[in-house]
Amino acid sequence: ELKVEQNPLFLSMQEGKNYTIYCNYSTTSDRLYWYRQDPGKSLESLFVLLSNGAVKQEGRLMASLDTKARLSTLHITAAVHDLSATYFCAPQARGDDKIIFGKGTRLHILP
Amino acid sequence: NAGVMQNPRHLVRRRGQEARLRCSPMKGHSHVYWYRQLPEEGLKFMVYLQKENIIDESGMPKERFSAEFPKEGPSILRIQQVVRGDSAAYFCASSPARGQLLGNIQYFGAGTRLSVL
Numbered sequence: 001e002l003k004v005e006q007n008p009l010f011l012s013m014q015e016g017k018n019y020t021i022y023c024n025y026s027t028t029s030d031r032l033y034w035y036r037q038d039p040g041k042s043l044e045s046l047f048v049l050l051s052n053g054a055v056k057q058e059g060r061l062m063a064s065l066d067t068k069a070r071l072s073t074l075h076i077t078a079a080v081h082d083l084s085a086t087y088f089c090a091p092q093a094r095g096d097d098k099i100i101f102g103k104g105t106r107l108h109i110l111p
Numbered sequence: 112n113a114g115v116m117q118n119p120r121h122l123v124r125r126r127g128q129e130a131r132l133r134c135s136p137m138k139g140h141s142h143v144y145w146y147r148q149l150p151e152e153g154l155k156f157m158v159y160l161q162k163e164n165i166i167d168e169s170g171m172p173k174e175r176f177s178a179e180f181p182k183e184g185p186s187i188l189r190i191q192q193v194v195r196g197d198s199a200a201y202f203c204a205s206s207p208a209r210g211q212l213l214g215n216i217q218y219f220g221a222g223t224r225l226s227v228l
Binding site: 004033035041042043044045048088097098099100101102103104 | 155209216217221
């Protein structure tokens with residue numbers, strides 16, 4: 001059974017700083033999704049990573065996937081307050097239809 | 112093009128009552144997933160359905176919970192004889208193709224927040 005571990009679970013940082021969220025998973029997966037959730041809201045798709053070494057960037061966010069290490073990272077560059085939200089990684093086990101969510105990283109960016 | 116529509120947005124039930132949660136997928140999507148989210152937790156997969164078929168119900172509790180996605184109309188998640196522990200946010204997602212297909216993205220609805228008194 002695919003297990004997902006995100007860390008940190010909570011992150012408070014100053015505007016302008018850089019930081020990385022880590023997502024480890026337990027079994028073979030060749031695709032992984034990152035979602036954003038604002039409080040009380042639904043989930044918004046950020047990135048789909050489909051192969052080993054995949055890197056995607058959108059604005060101040062960059063996501064990467066290392067399938068050999070079973071690790072994905074979400075890197076935040078020069079954080080701004082608008083990025084405050086909870087970020088979930090969700091790998092998909094090979095051959096499976098469903099995706100499995102991590103517990104989420106609650107990111108709070110201080111002005 | 113409307114997104115995934117869930118209703119009601121908030122639902123209050125007393126213990127022992129039934130809860131019916133509805134999900135209309137995005138236009139052109141025939142695959143629906145239901146998830147449950149407890150406060151401060153990630154989403155837990157419950158069930159994956161295609162029109163008129165349950166594909167994967169490995170996350171559904173064995174009793175009191177059922178789901179359907181009829182040929183016409185929305186997908187329904189039904190919880191019978193609700194208990195306090197059923198209080199959570201229930202999210203529905205839809206996708207245009209089978210979950211296994213590469214790059215198949217799930218699009219989420221706004222959720223139904225169920226409170227059991």
